Amino acid sequence: MKRAHIVYCHPEPKSFVGAMAATARASLERTGWQVTISDLYAKQFNPVASVEDFGSRSNPEHLVYSLEQRHAREHGTLARDIVDELEPVLESELLVFAFPVFWFSVPAMLKGWFDRVLLSGTFYGGRRVYDRGGMAGRKAIVLTSLGGREHMFGPEAIHGDLTMGMLRHVMQGTLGYVGYEVYEPFVAFHVPYVTDDARRGLLTSLDEQITALDQRKLFQMPELGDFDEQFRPRVG
Ligand SMILES: Cc1cc2nc3c(=O)[nH]c(=O)nc-3n(C[C@H](O)[C@H](O)[C@H](O)COP(=O)(O)O)c2cc1C
16 A cells, blocks of 8 residues: 655644645545644644664764764664654655745754655765655645635735745755656635635545646756756756
């Protein structure tokens, strides 16, 4: 059975984002996926990258976090909470993130999850990025909610483009970089200020869109074949 993993990050279990995660889970299960979920606030996930993450060190004098990630994974000495997050991600063909936008970005707890779980060496390294990244061939999707209204986002709009502007650091700089093919996100605008009926409509739309996931638009990411050994664009 195909496996999907949802990383859910919201401080309120009854939140709209929580309802989005539950809806996505139900839609995926109905369409034949085996789904696991990691509720970061429920487990009080520690988002702070530190020396405590490594039970053994290649260099105990000076911390280079990414090199110690490689060393600890190879020697089986990564902190238990990182290993617990890592395993379902590595076993899943589809990775789903559900979070509210905080300051044009992800909540701090999810940012820390990226920092600690997406290990150097396993997910990326050297020329193993984008279409050659560790997760090449797998897919990811972001489900997010916003206070802002839809007309505030776009090329001419006050906040600029949402997906490859505001969230580009997630879409390309994180998920695309480690190899995922990244679907167009599902975005629920103005969520705290709309009616319950409107919120129910958004969840119905999410259900329909997850059910038809295989027809969803994927973002164009850089392809390594277009760049030379130093990542300069190839001419011609
Ligand atoms: C710390 C913080 C930062 C926020 N930053 C933004 C933002 O940059 N843009 C935006 O449109 N909404 C922003 N919001 C609003 C939230 O995205 C919105 O309240 C949330 O997505 C609603 O979903 P919920 O009902 O599941 O909490 C922010 C909210 C908080 C608490």
